[in-house]
Amino acid sequence: xxxxxxxxxxxxxxxxxxxxxxxxxxxxxxxxxxxxxxxxxxxxxxxxxxxxxxxxxxxxxxxxxxxxxxxxxxxxxxxxxxxxxxxxxxxxxxxxxxxxxxxxxxxxxxxxxxxxxxxxxxxxxxxxxxxxxxxxxxxxxxxxxxxxxxxxxxxxxxxxxxxxxxxxxxxxxxxxxxxxxxxxxxxxxxxxxxxxxxxxxxxxxxxxxxxxxxxxxxxxxxxxxxxxxxxxxxxxxxxxxxxxxxxxxxxxxxxxxxxxxxxxxxxxxxxxxxxxxxxxxxxxxxxxxxxxxxxxxxxxxxxxxxxxxxxxxxx
Amino acid sequence: xxxxxxxxxxxxxxxxxxxxxxxxxxxxxxxxxxxxxxxxxxxxxxxxxxxxxxxxxxxxxxxxxxxxxxxxxxxxxxxxxxxxxxxxxxxxxxxxxxxxxxxxxxxxxxxxxxxxxxxxxxxxxxxxxxxxxxxxxxxxxxxxxxxxxxxxxxxxxxxxxxxxxxxxxxxxxxxxxxxxxxxxxxxxxxxxxxxxxxxxxxxxxxxxxxxxxxxxxxxxxxxxxxxxxxxxxxxxxxxxxxxxxxxxxxxxxxxxxxxxxxxxxxxxxxxxxxxxxxxxxxxxxxxxxxxxxxxxxxxxxxxxxxxxxxxxxxxxxxxxxxxxxxxxxxxxxxxxxxx
Numbered sequence: 081x082x083x084x085x086x087x088x089x090x091x092x093x094x095x096x097x098x099x100x101x102x103x104x105x106x107x108x109x110x111x112x113x114x115x116x117x118x119x120x121x122x123x124x125x126x127x128x129x130x131x132x133x134x135x136x137x138x139x140x141x142x143x144x145x146x147x148x149x150x151x152x153x154x155x156x157x158x159x160x161x162x163x164x165x166x167x168x169x170x171x172x173x174x175x176x177x178x179x180x181x182x183x184x185x186x187x188x189x190x191x192x193x194x195x196x197x198x199x200x201x202x203x204x205x206x207x208x209x210x211x212x213x214x215x216x217x218x219x220x221x222x223x224x225x226x227x228x229x230x231x232x233x234x235x236x237x238x239x240x241x242x243x244x245x246x247x248x249x250x251x252x253x254x255x256x257x258x259x260x261x262x263x264x265x266x267x268x269x270x271x272x273x274x275x276x277x278x279x280x281x282x283x284x285x286x287x288x289x290x291x292x293x294x295x296x297x298x299x300x301x302x303x304x305x306x307x308x309x310x311x312x313x314x315x316x317x318x319x320x321x322x323x324x325x326x327x328x329x330x331x332x333x334x335x336x337x338x339x340x341x342x343x344x345x346x347x348x349x350x351x352x353x354x355x356x357x358x359x360x361x362x363x364x365x366x367x368x369x370x371x372x373x374x375x376x377x378x379x380x381x382x383x384x385x386x387x388x389x390x391x392x393x394x395x
Numbered sequence: 396x397x398x399x400x401x402x403x404x405x406x407x408x409x410x411x412x413x414x415x416x417x418x419x420x421x422x423x424x425x426x427x428x429x430x431x432x433x434x435x436x437x438x439x440x441x442x443x444x445x446x447x448x449x450x451x452x453x454x455x456x457x458x459x460x461x462x463x464x465x466x467x468x469x470x471x472x473x474x475x476x477x478x479x480x481x482x483x484x485x486x487x488x489x490x491x492x493x494x495x496x497x498x499x500x501x502x503x504x505x506x507x508x509x510x511x512x513x514x515x516x517x518x519x520x521x522x523x524x525x526x527x528x529x530x531x532x533x534x535x536x537x538x539x540x541x542x543x544x545x546x547x548x549x550x551x552x553x554x555x556x557x558x559x560x561x562x563x564x565x566x567x568x569x570x571x572x573x574x575x576x577x578x579x580x581x582x583x584x585x586x587x588x589x590x591x592x593x594x595x596x597x598x599x600x601x602x603x604x605x606x607x608x609x610x611x612x613x614x615x616x617x618x619x620x621x622x623x624x625x626x627x628x629x630x631x632x633x634x635x636x637x638x639x640x641x642x643x644x645x646x647x648x649x650x651x652x653x654x655x656x657x658x659x660x661x662x663x664x665x666x667x668x669x670x671x672x673x674x675x676x677x678x679x680x681x682x683x684x685x686x687x688x689x690x691x692x693x694x695x696x697x698x699x700x701x702x703x704x705x706x707x708x709x710x711x712x713x714x715x716x717x718x719x720x721x722x723x724x725x726x727x728x729x730x731x732x733x734x
Contacts, residue, residue, distance in 0.1 A: 123582035123583065123584065123585075124582055230668045230669075260439035260440055260609070260669065261439060261609055261611075261650060261653050261654070262439060262649060262650060262664060262665035262669075263664070263668065264653065264664075265652075265653035265654075265655070265662040265663070265664030265665070266664040266666075268655060268662060268664075269661075269662050269664060287582065287583060289583070290654065290656075291655050293655070293656075293657065293658065294655030294656055294657065294658060294662070295655065295658070296658075313658060314658065327584060328584065330587075331583045331584050331586065331587035332612065333586075333590075333610060333612025333615065333616055334615060334616070335610075335611035335614070335615050335651070335654055336615055336639065337615055337639040337640065339615075343587060345584075345587055345591055346584045346587075346588070348538070349552045349554055349585065350582075
């Protein structure tokens with residue numbers, strides 16, 4: 081399969097009070113293939129959204145390299161940059177915040193079509209109607225404003241807007257979290273269908289492991305700015321390697337009666353990313369920690385084929 | 396058989412609407428909670444579950460019009476004067492909310508906020524109240540409670556703040572705890588911590604819990620008796636095992652089918668969207684989204700009726716996980732037995 085996105089050693093540090101460094105993303109590497117669904121999981125504050133913004137170049141990284149379709153994302157200028165802006169799109173968590181309340185659907189969805197010269201002014205309406213149909217909305221939505229829609233419909237508008245410029249990769253940052261359960265399934269089905277019909281790749285960011293299990297081909301688990309485990313979805317859910325992944329999986333409540341597996345309750349909270357613990361960043365909360373964990377940082381290595389993990393248990 | 400602790404009878408909540416007659420948000424809800432029972436109210440946003448909970452505490456906004464009865468230990472709370480009500484609130488029943496940051500006062504230390512409950516309800520002096528606060532903080536597993544008591548809400552993490560809320564809620568060992576989406580704002584690993592904590596406190600204090608949630612995973616693990624709400628009505632009600640193994644309302648079935656399973660398994664979402672409360676359809680409120688819909692569904696709203704099959708008393712005992720009404724299975728669907 082052809083590699084579409086390559087992220088290598090990417091870092092993003094923020095200077096915070098007292099000349100400390102907040103390491104939001106620290107030395108992250110992975111790649112996404114064409115038409116692949118790459119799931120990114122982790123708890124709030126682990127750096128998943130920062131990583132998404134770095135990939136989209138909405139932020140400049142402190143270090144590392146990002147290549148998208150052989151374009152150097154970080155140093156892209158002019159034509160190459162507009163190519164990236166076109167083929168990399170994002171869908172955010174809260175569609176109401178992502179849409180301008182004073183712009184109608186045809187303006188919101190059509191703007192990028194005009195800017196990128198994909199459609200001319202007189203064919204704009206037909207084009208937007210086509211896009212709306214693809215996301216399951218009627219043509220009478222054209223001249224309505226965001227407040228006239230429900231949450232699920234607004235998310236459909238955001239998806240139509242992302243699709244309008246024929247992207248190759250869509251970053252979906254918690255696209256379901258603001259929606260009700262019955263609507264989540266609608267949007268998930270829509271994303272799945274679009275992926276198949278347009279050969280899209282997704283980076284799907286979520287904290288909902290059920291969704292990841294259902295949806296993604298590959299999963300990366302982030303903790304305090306680092307990927308601690310990356311593997312094929314099925315393998316990861318069958319047998320997690322990293323103790324953090326194991327705890328995450330065991331913590332998710334199963335909507336099934338009589339399915340009570342042993343729950344691993346982690347101690348304490350996620351530490352502040354300004355004061356990352358020495359050694360393995362996860363060791364203070366780890367139920368399997370042993371001698372080297374509090375002093376030596378475990379290497380991120382391929383423990384088995386296509387299964388990457390950073391844990392002393394696997395080195 | 397445990398005694399009935401709370402019984403809500405024909406609860407209606409409406410609001411004055413701009414145009415014409417009052418807009419009914421909660422429509423004729425009745426249920427009971429027995430001692431040490433965990434009752435779950437399940438439903439999507441806007442279905443009226445939070446308003447139901449607020450009405451039990453009599454915390455509804457002042458423009459709400461509320462009728463019916465909320466009997467707590469035999470006394471109708473809706474008719475009770477405020478002074479008497481204050482003795483019940485916080486002491487005999489208390490509530491925790493979804494977002495702990497908005498429920499805590501940002502300008503007082505958390506220790507003071509917990510101690511205040513004890514000073515008000517238990518007439519403790521400041522010194523004993525603070526000592527008791529430390530003990531409560533230890534109960535909710537806050538590390539270094541003596542130091543933490545002197546901190547302000549903003550110095551704590553979300554999970555920690557929710558623990559503070561819980562400490563405050565259980566300060567007077569209430570017999571009923573109303574938990575409105577208590578873990579929705581928290582991460583999964585923290586959610587697991589908080590749920591475990593609530594479970595152990597429930598055992599220890601012999602509390603009943605009214606749990607409001609949209610997470611069917613939490614329902615499966617936690618709740619004894621489930622009430623599924625849609626558009627301000629209870630549409631199905633049964634013991635948790637019965638709901639999960641034998642759902643008998645199209646909406647409940649739809650909720651289960653909307654849950655993502657293994658890779659490749661197709662999802663069957665519920666089509667359409669939750670109707671606005673001022674644009675409810677005639678007849679069954681779920682009919683426009685229902686795939687089992689027939690002509691009769693549009694004509695008359697079905698009543699919430701018992702659909703129990705005849706069953707041997709022995710099996711009744713075996714399948715019951717507790718709770719008033721035990722085995723009763725109710726559904727608001729005229730085709731409940733066919734689907």
